[in-house]
Amino acid sequence: MTASSETPECTPMELMICAAASHLENDATVLVGTGAPCAAAMLAQKTNAPRLTLMFEAGGVGPNLPTMPISVGDSRTFYEGLQATTMADIMETCQRGMVDFTFLGGAQIDQYGNLNSTIIGSDYRHPKVRLPGSGGANDLASFCWKILVLTPHDPRRFVEKVDYITTPGYLSGPGSRESAGLPPGTGPYKVITDLAVLGYDEATKRMQVESLHPGIDLKQVQERTSFELLVKDPLATTPAPRAEILEVLRNEVDPHRYIIGRG
């Protein structure tokens, strides 16, 4: 296969970051973590969303990131920043409805976008693996308008039922977030994997495949998912990143290839 200059070869991680960046909007706010989400937000700032404001849960607002932060609380998160505030201030900015996007992850995700980052195993007291827990994820998923997840597509991750709901997706389906007391109109938005971009069906709140990455077929995606996926009609192909976007990602966002190198 020869790649044309319009659609150069790229790694799955590069494609994921470019796809994630394309979903972020100008004049919006995004609460990011470290790693790929941070790269996606930085890329969006340098391409489609120059007035996107980055926020970090420990209190950093609007940094000119000199390098990738290692911790969401480290000093890079407010380097040449606009504000260095408190964690509660950031969380409350989310709770009162001023934060549009957040990126979250977990060891497991189910068809409603519920996330588990607390335990693997069925016995809370004696788990097979003790994972970190919520951190700020439960709060951010409760408060932010749109939740994005960047994750490898693996059947052990995409499970019928998560062992533990650390962080709310659509819980048990339509209306369940609202009846639990979570703010209306919030919830999972996109799941971007190395195979596809997935969203959520409006009526059922179940995960559905929206676009397949170039060269991937639907069967592969279903095989790597341990629950039945809905499929959007028409099913699209994820646009391959344009050469100039990849150039920004490689030369400006992650020149040391800390993130994209792993792809």
Place this chain on the structure above:
Amino acid sequence: MNEAHSENSPQGSGPLFLGPDCDGDRAAFRAKSKGMTDKLMSVSEAVSQFVHDGEYLASGGFGGDRIATALLHEIVRQKKQNLGFAAHTATHDYQILCAGNGTGRGQLLAKVDVAYIVGLEARGLSPHARQVSESGDIEFCEWSNYALALRFQAAAMGVPFLPSRSLQGTDTFKHSAAKTIHCPFTDMKLAAIPALSPDVAIIHVHEADRFGNCRIRGTSVTDCEVARASKHVIISCERLIANSEIRKDPTLTVIPFYCVDAVCEVPYGSFPGNMAYEYYSDEEHIKQWLTVEQDEETYLAFLDKYLFGVEVFSEYLELCGGAKRMEYLRQLELNPKETE
């Protein structure tokens, strides 16, 4: 509470290690001396005087950022037992405290309010902290970072709880000690988050005077609330400054002296953590911690050398590369683009 509400009003089944006790706290805060006295002392004096077995500890900063490493080491070194601990984004701080569990020195941690443990963010999971946390020796109650921040905020305000819209609908709520309430104005469903007033807090700041007036640069995370919520507060600082300096610009004072019991001057006191505008985190040393933990014998030898084998924090800094290494981390912090 009407019946419709009680049907829909679950409560978490997690243990409430320290529940709200506003009037008890008021009595304790009343009894505490508000005299502006000299509180300067050594790290070992401060820990032996203000941290006691069975007490509940809170630690400032954000896991590996502006943590009070010198005080954490001393707590482990003095073999404190059966402590409660508030772990909101506890990363390297939790890893340090876990050195007091499962290493033949009794059990340092007994009860932990968890928002985040075991992991060190993108650096991965700590093998020893994982082992300790999966052993069943520690009792856990689950929260989120904001919920724990609200617990301190409520105690700092002197009220028994604060409401949040988060936690609801999840297993995190089920394993917490929060309760569902309905807003008396709008009937909105909310999670009531109980106040938490730790027995003792350890917080590392940029500058303090010997009376305990403190300055923090960069994000303060939850430390201003933790300092106000806690019965006793030990401050470690990068630099001791004169009271006259504090008085030149009181807008910079974020923790006032009357909250503070002890002040310890510890340059590089957050190492290997990141101290904003002072030094960046030492990723190589943190990686070393994570690596030695993979083998028990290597880990115990590491602890003997770096933690139990030293008397004061400056010896630890020397073992970790001393002045030359600290200068490199300072440049990494101040000139990140050039140093990388």
